[in-house]
Amino acid sequence: MIKLVAPFIKISSFYIIVGLILRIVLLFSPVTDSNFSVLDYFKIFSIGLINDYGVSVLIFIFLWIHLTFITDSKFKSPLQYIILGLFIILLGYLFLFKTIFEDYGSIVPTIIKTFVLIKAFSFTILLLIPKIRQTWRYCVYFFIFFLYIFIINFNVISEFLFWNEFGVRYNFIAVDYLIYTNEVIGNILESYPIIPMFSVLILISVLITIFYLKGSKKYFADLPNFKIKLINGIVYVLLFISAIFLLKICEKYENSDNTFVNELQANGLIHFSSAYSDSSLNYDKFYAKLPLQKAFSIIAKVYNNQWSENNNSKIIKDTLPELRKNVILVTIESMSANFLKDFGNTHNLTTNLDKLASEGLFFTNMYATGNRTVRGLESVTLCIPPSPGESLIKRSNNDHMYSTGYLFKRRGYKVQYFYGGYGYFDNMNTFFGGNGYNIIDRNSFKKEEISFANIWGVCDEDMFMKAIRIFDENSKHKTPFFGHIMTVSNHRPFTFPSGKIDISNTSKSREGGVKYTDYAIGKFIEEAKKRSWFSKTVFVFVADHCASSAGKEDIPLDKYKIPAIIYSPGFIKPEKFSKIVSQIDLMPTLFGKLHFSYSSRFYGQDVFNSSYQPRALIATYQKLGYLKDNKLIVLSPNQKIEQYNVTKDTQMNKSTSIDSSLAEEAIANYQTCFYFIENNMLRIKNK
Structure with a gap:
């Protein structure tokens, strides 16, 4: 009988052990420049253990679904013919007609077609050759288990590299890496010996999988009945719900004045999930800063205002009567300047x-x-x-x-x-x-x-x-x-x-x-x-x-x-x-x-306005740009500042020196705006 408890214990224990090792490695990393009290160590490892356990329960859901739906009943007549017919109809729709998935573009249609094709092929093989069902199911189980081990190991390496770069668990920068896939993969290929690393990682993951799954083939000789699956399902659902509550409780204990304590006790995947939903990046924590008073004095000169920590209002006074004209603003999707004739386009678009x-x-x-x-x-x-x-x-x-x-x-x-x-x-x-x-x-x-x-x-x-x-x-x-x-x-x-x-x-x-x-x-x-x-x-x-x-x-x-x-x-x-x-x-x-x-x-x-100083503010998710006087200042996490000299045709050449005055203007713009956002000063009072 397939014992759902055994796979769960194996995946959960491996994830917790690897999480503990990672936490120890990060604790003694040169980046972790801090002293910890006994209470700090207790929080790091106790709350860290609970966090890792909770995540191990959540990620097991995919394997639980796979094992739950392994059954011989679907190969009994007439259900087997109904399922086979549905696969044939679905494949015909996907390969012979224009489907709704094609509107999404990219590789979505290919992924859908491949997945359905594999499932149809697997069902057909098991239907026609009943003798190989046990071996086939074990092979699929082995592959899925290997993927779990590989992804867990890959995540550990990723978290280690991310920590060495930024000194924190995953945040929105990690989300950014998923958004800019091409650039990130290119950077990884140039920065690390990726083929040897992945080869070793795959080999280690295969060996760990073999170790964990010795003797597991017999699990597929006697499939559990519906009653056993139902009991297992109820137990897992309860564990799943309790894990969510535990993770929410642990989140409240990330309240230390020492940032390293908060980060070390946390779980990287939970932080990644939070960053994806929150989508913010703390300017004060990651970017170059000025004394706040100095930042506001610079803003006052650039924008001719008297903004301060307590005031961000500037009176705009026109001497002529207001014109109450209708206004229609059209923001046009993806309309680059170079599509227009004035910018050199000759295709009359x-x-x-x-x-x-x-x-x-x-x-x-x-x-x-x-x-x-x-x-x-x-x-x-x-x-x-x-x-x-x-x-x-x-x-x-x-x-x-x-x-x-x-x-x-x-x-x-x-x-x-x-x-x-x-x-x-x-x-x-x-x-x-x-x-x-x-x-x-x-x-x-x-x-x-x-x-x-x-x-x-x-x-x-x-x-x-x-x-x-x-x-x-x-x-x-x-x-x-x-x-x-x-x-x-x-x-x-x-x-x-x-x-x-x-x-x-x-x-x-x-x-x-x-x-x-x-x-x-x-x-x-x-x-x-x-x-x-x-x-x-x-x-x-x-x-x-x-x-x-x-x-x-x-x-x-x-x-x-x-x-x-x-x-x-x-x-x-x-x-x-x-x-x-x-x-x-x-x-x-x-x-x-x-x-x-x-x-x-x-x-x-x-x-x-006569006081207008030409400049432009330009950003990616983590790079903040400030263009002025044919110079582009780029602010990056880790308090990094770069400068590019810009030609008339917007060609960019990296400068070996930094215009300190312009860099301070760039910092002042982004730092003060972040201050206003954090202090709700961009919202209207007396709503």
């Missing part, structure tokens, strides 16, 4: 945006703050520097923030956010809804309003037409409106309605996605011109980020340059603005054009 650029205020030297949609949405909504880790949009406690929507709402504007997909994606509904926006997403569409949709949402034409109808309704109430529209069509799988552009809708090419989105923008303006509210409306078009951010540098500047246009015939004069501009400056510049007077908490500036 963006004829409508090119026309708008010639008829409006066109920013020719604007840089996105990041390389994700949520980072772009953050920059035009909160107008602050990008913080290390994930965008504030995906974090908790991000409601009632000082935002562009808040400024419009205070003036009686109808404030709305439009998204063609489901707004739960990337936490959009929670963020925009929590900051006073009315949400119009795919759930708001009637069936007849959708002509085409893919995995990301309705096509851009449908989204713009929905927005037009809602703007028509807004205008009937005689109050101004602010509508923020996020496009989706210029995104993999790059599918769109047929017959709209001269690129086939089956090509699934980036060029097709760009050209269709541009086409939809042209139709949007064409329809808007027919409305009475058009002459009283300002249109703002800006990319959320570029189509690609990969480069040999940490922050390749040419992959962060984006187009931005403010368009309003008769109000905004055609002009090209060539100074460096950050994405966070776009909306404050618009407020200047509308002569808004307000108390600002924005780092973004009106670029036409």
Whole structure:
């Protein structure tokens, strides 16, 4: 009989032993520069043991599921033929038809096909050759057990290397490594003798597996009945629930003043899970800092304000009356500057945006703050520097923030956010809804309003037409409106309605996605011109980020340059603005054009103000960039500071020296913004 207890004891004991060894190694690592009391040692090893036990229970779930569903009953007639028929139908669907999985792109369809093919092959072999069932099941069990041992060993090595680099368990940097897979794998291949390391790791894992599974083949000779499996299942579920509670309790004891104690008693996988959900990275802990007072004095000079530890408000006073014009902000998915004619593109992909650029205020030297949609949405909504880790949009406690929507709402504007997909994606509904926006997403569409949709949402034409109808309704109430529209069509799988552009809708090419989105923008303006509210409306078009951010540098500047246009015939004069501009400056510049007077908490500036100092703030998840005077300062974890000299064509050359004054400006921007975030000073008081 398969004894579920035995595999659990083996996996759990191995994980706990390896965790203990790792904890001892980390404790005596040169990086662990600290003295510990007897109580500290007790916490490290006792709470550490409980943490490792709890995780061992949770990770066993995959093996438990596999062993639970091993049975001979599925090979009895007629169930065996039903299952075989279902496999045949499923394989036919996956290999002969276009499936829903293909909309996800990448390797998802291949993974699904491979998995189903293996399961179908395994079932067929066991059905046709009953004599090999015991041996086959043992081989599969051996392989799964080996994977557990290998992954546990691999994780130990990863945690050791991560600790030596950062002196902590996994945090959002580790999550970042998963996001930037190509760059990380390249770095690992260059940094370590990866083939010998993996060869030794595989060999050790195989030997450990053989040691643990000696004599286990007999377990598959007598399969347990349903009653035994049910009892085992109930016991495991209770253990699983209790493990979650234990881990939550242990988390509360990470309260020592000594960071090393907290980190050593913790479990790396739990920290990884927390980092993935929390998505933040502590600036003060990992990046270069200045005395806080000095940081604020630098900010005062750069932004002409009097911000301090207790105040982050600056009065913006315009001498002319405010203009209560409607504002429509369109953030365009993945629209790199180099898709536009003005930036040298000769493929006529963006004829409508090119026309708008010639008829409006066109920013020719604007840089996105990041390389994700949520980072772009953050920059035009909160107008602050990008913080290390994930965008504030995906974090908790991000409601009632000082935002562009808040400024419009205070003036009686109808404030709305439009998204063609489901707004739960990337936490959009929670963020925009929590900051006073009315949400119009795919759930708001009637069936007849959708002509085409893919995995990301309705096509851009449908989204713009929905927005037009809602703007028509807004205008009937005689109050101004602010509508923020996020496009989706210029995104993999790059599918769109047929017959709209001269690129086939089956090509699934980036060029097709760009050209269709541009086409939809042209139709949007064409329809808007027919409305009475058009002459009283300002249109703002800006990319959320570029189509690609990969480069040999940490922050390749040419992959962060984006187009931005403010368009309003008769109000905004055609002009090209060539100074460096950050994405966070776009909306404050618009407020200047509308002569808004307000108390600002924005780092973004009106670029036409005489005090404006051209600079751009650019970041990845962990690299924080500051571009000014043809120099790029890059701040990294471990208090690392680098400088690149930038040519006119955005070529970057690493500098052997650091401009200390510019480095301090970079630090002051990110450090003070982090201070305001941590102290809830970007949220509105008296909500």
